Amino acid sequence: MSTLQTQDADAVPQPLVVRTVAIDDPGTLLDLLPVDAPLAWVRRGDGLVGWGEVLRFEVTGPDRFRAAESRWHDALAHAVVRDEVDLPGTGPVAFASFAFDEGSPAGGVVIVPRVVVGRRGATTWMTTIDLGARIGTVPSLDAAVRDRTPVAAPGAVTFTDGAVPADRWPDVIARGVAAIRAGEVDKVVLARDVIAHTTHPLDPRWVLDRLGDDYPSCWTFSVDGLLGATPELLVRSEKGLVTSRVLAGTIRRTGDDHADLARAAILAHSSKDLEEHEYAVSSVADALAPFCSSTNVPDVPFVLHLPNVLHLASDVTGVLSSAHPGSDAALTGLAPSSLALAAALHPTAAVCGTPTPVARALIARLEGMERGRYAGPVGWFGADGDGEWGIALRCAEVDPDNARRIRLFAGCGIVAASDPASELAESEAKLEPMRHALASD
Numbered sequence: 001m002s003t004l005q006t007q008d009a010d011a012v013p014q015p016l017v018v019r020t021v022a023i024d025d026p027g028t029l030l031d032l033l034p035v036d037a038p039l040a041w042v043r044r045g046d047g048l049v050g051w052g053e054v055l056r057f058e059v060t061g062p063d064r065f066r067a068a069e070s071r072w073h074d075a076l077a078h079a080v081v082r083d084e085v086d087l088p089g090t091g092p093v094a095f096a097s098f099a100f101d102e103g104s105p106a107g108g109v110v111i112v113p114r115v116v117v118g119r120r121g122a123t124t125w126m127t128t129i130d131l132g133a134r135i136g137t138v139p140s141l142d143a144a145v146r147d148r149t150p151v152a153a154p155g156a157v158t159f160t161d162g163a164v165p166a167d168r169w170p171d172v173i174a175r176g177v178a179a180i181r182a183g184e185v186d187k188v189v190l191a192r193d194v195i196a197h198t199t200h201p202l203d204p205r206w207v208l209d210r211l212g213d214d215y216p217s218c219w220t221f222s223v224d225g226l227l228g229a230t231p232e233l234l235v236r237s238e239k240g241l242v243t244s245r246v247l248a249g250t251i252r253r254t255g256d257d258h259a260d261l262a263r264a265a266i267l268a269h270s271s272k273d274l275e276e277h278e279y280a281v282s283s284v285a286d287a288l289a290p291f292c293s294s295t296n297v298p299d300v301p302f303v304l305h306l307p308n309v310l311h312l313a314s315d316v317t318g319v320l321s322s323a324h325p326g327s328d329a330a331l332t333g334l335a336p337s338s339l340a341l342a343a344a345l346h347p348t349a350a351v352c353g354t355p356t357p358v359a360r361a362l363i364a365r366l367e368g369m370e371r372g373r374y375a376g377p378v379g380w381f382g383a384d385g386d387g388e389w390g391i392a393l394r395c396a397e398v399d400p401d402n403a404r405r406i407r408l409f410a411g412c413g414i415v416a417a418s419d420p421a422s423e424l425a426e427s428e429a430k431l432e433p434m435r436h437a438l439a440s441d
């Protein structure tokens with residue numbers, strides 16, 4: 001496991017100096033972002049945006065979540081914090097995203113921004129984070145965003161095959177179905193990628209603005225070149241309450257509202273989709289149970305309507321028990337952080353399969369693609385460990401060496417009754433948000 005941070009490792013670590021103040025309504029959060037390395041976690045206009053980099057930790061391997069958490073604790077150990085708002089997302093905040101696979105070179109990255117602007121309902125705030133300085137006055141937001149360059153369109157976009165060409169992907173699915181019918185696994189989630197080539201280097205804000213407008217019920221995120229709008233919340237942990245929005249089971253929308261209502265009814269009664277969904281819900285409920293004194297797992301999913309697809313969805317909730325046997329929390333008396341919960345939940349059967357270890361091995365054998373940070377946890381956490389982590393879906397990764405090259409991802413849950421051609425069509429529907437967000441019209 002390796003970690004890396006922007007501070008000189010041999011130097012005496014300087015304390016973080018953090019100040020949060022209430023500010024007047026700054027308008028749309030995403031509109032505040034700079035072109036370089038924007039950070040975002042926004043849904044329905046609420047959430048956090050950030051920029052600048054006070055600290056950066058890079059982690060790899062099976063221990064990547066724990067390593068990230070311990071670096072964050074170290075950074076906070078001597079922090080000087082003045083928080084005049086005291087809400088989730090105020091005070092010290094770090095954004096992070098992690099690879100799906102423990103062996104992935106993508107590992108994970110934690111970024112502590114210089115400036116965070118947040119909104120929760122009618123309350124808006126700004127946090128400034130620095131190293132080693134004394135708490136001073138907070139610069140005005142106007143000063144912080146004065147020299148923003150206008151958002152630029154990417155120009156014409158062409159798409160080429162990713163690791164597995166689209167016309168060969170149904171074979172991959174067929175092999176997954178065969179493995180299920182042979183009794184190897186109950187469910188496996190298989191994914192593909194597509195490469196977008198833009199005329200101009202991508203301005204991430206172009207994509208984020210469009211995703212935020214088109215998919216307001218999703219969590220629009222941006223962390224270190226990974227951009228997307230995910231409908232799936234891996235876990236939110238806030239003052240002892242945990243929530244997870246589990247999705248699995250999908251049908252494409254037609255564009256005709258009347259026809260889509262009929263499709264919603266078909267989805268809600270599809271035994272293939274209900275089976276796919278049940279595996280995902282169980283994986284989340286089972287992973288949360290050891291941490292919770294009580295959980296609420298809906299018996300029946302609801303249908304989530306997105307502009308491109310309809311999903312079967314279940315909101316699983318729980319109350320954290322402060323100390324479960326055998327845990328760090330049992331020793332410390334502290335509840336697990338949101339990142340510890342995300343680590344315990346990942347990978348759910350919405351992105352991996354059932355049983356998890358066999359599905360993971362099957363993905364490695366069949367998929368023919370390095371997932372990178374696609375399908376991994378992405379989100380933010382604060383000094384008290386509370387935070388929100390989505391599953392990085394409906395997303396794309398900008399090539400760090402070529403901002404005209406962007407990798408888009410989509411995957412599908414496969415069960416015994418899955419049809420390869422239908423799954424290819426479903427993956428196209430899941431690519432639609434990013435394809436559209438990249439278009440210049």
Ligand SMILES: C=C(O[C@H]1C=CC=C(C(=O)O)[C@@H]1O)C(=O)O
Pocket residue numbers: 189191232247248249250311349350351393394409410411412413414430
């Ligand atoms: C793996 C993806 O979606 C998951 C989440 C919702 C529905 C899914 C499905 O119906 O297959 C997938 O489990 C993806 O969008 O890349």
